[in-house]
Amino acid sequence: MPPLLETRLIRISIACGPQEVYDFVSNPANLPRWASGLGTSIKNVDGKWIADTQNGLIEIRFAPRNDLGVLDQYITLPTGAVIYVPLRVIPNGSGSELTFTLFRQPDMTDQKFQEDAEWVLRDLTKLRDILEQGGDRQT
Numbered sequence: 001m002p003p004l005l006e007t008r009l010i011r012i013s014i015a016c017g018p019q020e021v022y023d024f025v026s027n028p029a030n031l032p033r034w035a036s037g038l039g040t041s042i043k044n045v046d047g048k049w050i051a052d053t054q055n056g057l058i059e060i061r062f063a064p065r066n067d068l069g070v071l072d073q074y075i076t077l078p079t080g081a082v083i084y085v086p087l088r089v090i091p092n093g094s095g096s097e098l099t100f101t102l103f104r105q106p107d108m109t110d111q112k113f114q115e116d117a118e119w120v121l122r123d124l125t126k127l128r129d130i131l132e133q134g135g136d137r138q139t
Contacts, residue, residue, distance in 0.1 A: 006104040008117050011097055012124040016131045018069055018096040021089045024131060025071050025098075028062060033135070034127040037119055038075070098124060 014021055024030055028049045031038050038060065039053035049060045056078035063072040071087040086101040100120055104113045129135075 005106075006113070008102045008104070008113070010100045010102055010117060010120045010124060012121070012128050013092055013095060013097055014128045014131055015095045017094070018089045018091050021096045021098060021131060022069055022071065025087070025089065025127070026062065026065060028060065031060070034130055035123050036126075037123060098127070100124060 028042055028044070031042050031051065032040050037053075038058070039051040042049055042051040042060070044050075049062070051058050051060055058078065059076040061074040061076070063070045069089040071089060073085040073087065075083045075085060077083065083105070084103070088099045090097050090099070102113075102117055102120055108116075
């Protein structure tokens, strides 16, 4: 059995309702607008979402649509390795709380883990800014 991986929860509050956040984030076509780590383009090829990244093509599989705010992603790297990305949106007053669980990958240095956490926070901040400025209406 593989060892437990260290995790870091990265959260951001968004002044939009959870359904609005869910609808935007669950649309794979929106990823290039806010998830810079997943490349600059994504397309649906034979029912699979393929993103072009600086390290090659990756496949991104999404949790089925649901009423629970689960937005999990499974990212298949060019090497064939799969990275699980738990992502949740929950109500927070008149807005939402979006929580991203970052897993520290095996052999990842402290510095790289910190850099990845900072990258995720930048992406979530960009997502918040898009949603709060009404950018979700462009989907």
